[in-house]
Amino acid sequence: MTPFKWVYSFLKKYRGKMLLGLFFTTFIALLTIVYPVISGIIVDDVIGAGNYAKLPVLIGSLLGVTVLKGVLRYSSQILFEICSQGVLYSMRDTVYRKFLSEDIGFYNRHRTGDLMSRQTGDMDAVRHFFAHTIYTLYENSLLLSFALIMIFTVNVKLALCMLIVLPFTAITTYGQSKQVRPAFSKIRQQYSSLNAFVQENISGNRVVKAFAKEDYEIEKFNKENDAYREAELEASGIWMKYVPIFEFLSNVLTVVLMVYGGYMVIKGEMTMGDLVTVNGYLWMLMVPLRFCGWWINDVHRFVTSAEKIYTTYNQEPNVKRPERPVERTHFRGDVSFRDVSYKADNADIISDISFDVKAGQTVGIIGTTGSGKSTVMNLLCRFFDTAQGEVLVDGVNVKDLDLYDLRDNIGIAMQDVFLFSDTIEGNIAYGRPDCSFEEVKKAAKMADANLFIQNMPDGYDTIVGERGVGLSGGQKQRISLARALIKDPAILILDDTTSAVDMETESYIQKQLKNIEKDCTIFIIAYRISSIKDADLILVMDNGRIVERGTHDELVAAGGYYATAFHHQYGDFQKGGDEDGKK
Ligand SMILES: Nc1ncnc2c1ncn2[C@@H]1O[C@H](COP(=O)(O)OP(=O)(O)O)[C@@H](O)[C@H]1O
Ligand SMILES: [Mg+2]
Structure with missing residues (x-):
């Protein structure tokens, strides 16, 4: 699907209203051409020929047309507003749902501020396009065509003369479009970047303050702010070159009308009323020309934003929900890891992890920071998928379970x-x-x-x-x-959950956990031996591998990393005694 098909898919629901709005706009354009016709008649028939009886009817029609136009304009504006807000609403909703369905990898890759700009600034550019740009472009194209047709019916030679500007307009439009497109792309990029910077700084404000880095951050902010201003100025520099060209082309029309039209009136090839009529159509040609540059900008702002939103939207999560998940809503809580490994950017994060836990058992995981403890739990919750091996819950591979069912049965304190x-x-x-x-x-x-x-x-x-x-x-x-x-939950994961509570509170919590009525498999990741020493199975991790496993007593007896940690934390009485004994 292309970004535009995607955007169009949101408009589908509002197609009827949009078409009705465009129909009203067509009507407005048609009514607009009535003014010069009536003015022409007033000049030729009423003022010229002294046919004053016609005047009330003509003025009545002018008033009628004005009122009707007002009503149509009001209705069409409301329709376009409903459509644009509707498109915005569904698009925002769809994109938000997609964001929620994305995996953790997606959030690791994108900055929060970046994602926020998709939902704010970029969405607004799309809304603006549907609320204003579409009908403005449509109405002015109609006015331009109608005006040309009407001028042709008044005087073919004059009309042909006025057509001279069209090829130049087309070339200028093409030139501006081509140049301004990358500039707008850059603007969106810088806008996102500025947004992300501000978001990060406000969130991390306490760190900034703690390190007294305000000046440094202001300097960095100024750089972002400058870059954004430069991007906007660069784009302005481009389109500002084109605005005078469009202005010039639209003024050429007045000159053609006055010089050539006046010449024909003098020669008697055209009446004064015809000249007034054509003059009445003149603005319908001039306005589209004059504003062409601005509309090109609006279109490109829309195009770049729509593309940006779609690109972000279109990223499929790596962690996918299975098409036919194994039906399971309540889990017992058996957990098995079979030769599980996980890689990030081709680097091994964990390797050869295997263990089995029966429902209701408690597992303690201990190890140095960065040894992969949290990663093991992330794989169990399926925040990431394993590179190799299987993670089984109640004997079913987590990849075959519905993600929501799985996570619904896991309670995690991160x-x-x-x-x-x-x-x-x-x-x-x-x-x-x-x-x-x-x-x-x-x-x-x-x-x-x-x-x-x-x-x-x-x-x-x-x-x-x-x-x-x-x-x-x-x-x-x-x-x-x-x-x-x-x-x-059937499975409870406590990832370093009691690291910041005092020992007394921790031991109270430990007792409470033992009293959980339902059989609940508990994983406790901790640095304190006291947190895990009563576990049915203790896994010691180092460098992405399980290096020791067993119960507290077994591990203390084994005299490895766990035993050392135990002695460090509980003092060296036993160790000292043992060593003395050995001597
Ligand atoms: N998304 C990721 N991309 C790259 N490396 C990662 C990612 N997540 C974790 N790591 C790395 O994996 C290792 C294990 O991390 P983690 O499981 O959080 O360790 P622990 O919880 O034992 O402290 C660390 O070296 C960390 O830098
Ligand atoms: Mg961790």
Whole structure:
């Protein structure tokens, strides 16, 4: 599909209204040519021949035409507005849905501000085209054609003379189009870039402040701002060269009419009334010519924006929903990884990951930062697809499960907590908006969040700022944990969820997790041994591989990375004793 077919597909629903609007516009154009005809008659018959009886009828018709035109103009404007807003609405909706269906890779590739410009500035250029440009172009083409036809009926020689400007107009239009197109493309690019910069800076404002980097950021902003201004000026530089040419061509028409028309009137080949009539049509030729340059701009703004929106829209997610998913709405929670590896940009991120977990078991994952712990969980949620091997949930490959069914059964408290600007209750109930307040409170209690929430000014109704502004790291983690728990998931993933809470709170949460009524498979990623030591299976990861596995006791006995970490965190009593014994 081309970008324009795609854009047209949104117009289809409004085609009837659009055509009706264009029909009204045709009518308006036809009525417009009545004015000069009546003026001509007034000059020749009323003023020239003294036929004053005709005057009331003629003036009555002028008034009638004016009123009718007004009504038609009003109706057509409303129709075009409805169409353009309708197109904008469905396009925005479709693009937004597509954004939501995109995988995490898509969001890694695109800057937020960039995606925002697709939905704002670019969409508006498309709307402007449907609300104004289409009918303006159509009406003026009609006026130009009608005026030419009418001038032909008045005087063929004069009409032919006036046609001289058309080829020049065509050449100029072509020239401007060709030059201005890349310039507009650049404008859209710079606009996106500026938008992305501002978005990133506002989001990251706290870091900027913490490092006192305001001056540095202002300098960078100025560069973006300059680049955008330059792009706009460059485009203006191009079309401004053409505006005077169009202006000149439209003025040539007046000269032709006055010189050649006047000459014919003097020679008696044309009446004065005819000259007045043609003069009345003159503006219908001049306006399209004069504004040609601006319309070319509008068209190109639309074309570049439509292309940009479509290109972003047209990116298919790598993580696809299966065509015929295995029907499964409730999972037990068995998880198996079979020789799983994952690559990003051809670099191995994780390799040869294999393990089996029975429903209801707890798995602890520990390892250095960047060792691939979160990646393993991302593959389980199918945020990415494996490069090799299989991830099975209840014995079914996750690629064969419906993405929503799969994720509906997983509760995840992610490593970087994101909270919406909503009430605390709204944030906790995010996965189950229909749940009762009691359930929200229960989940909060399990996550040891109930107390601090109740102490907040509006309790559960406290609105947390964007991303949870106003809460401490540990508080955010606990809300995020409550949000995962309330889903009552078959698989619960806690990715570094208790790193920012104190030991006491952590041990309380651990106890609560053991009390979950439903059999729930739990994955705990943590740096603290205390978080995972009771797990049924502990996996130690390093450099994308599982280097040790077993229970706490087995791993301590094995004396590897886990044992060292254990001794570091719990002191060296045992280690010292053992070593003494060996000596
Ligand atoms: N989308 C990605 N593209 C490229 N590299 C990635 C991507 N995601 C993660 N990585 C890399 O993969 C490695 C493992 O990351 P991660 O699983 O987040 O580690 P952990 O959670 O153990 O700290 C890191 O070296 C990280 O830089
Ligand atoms: Mg991680």
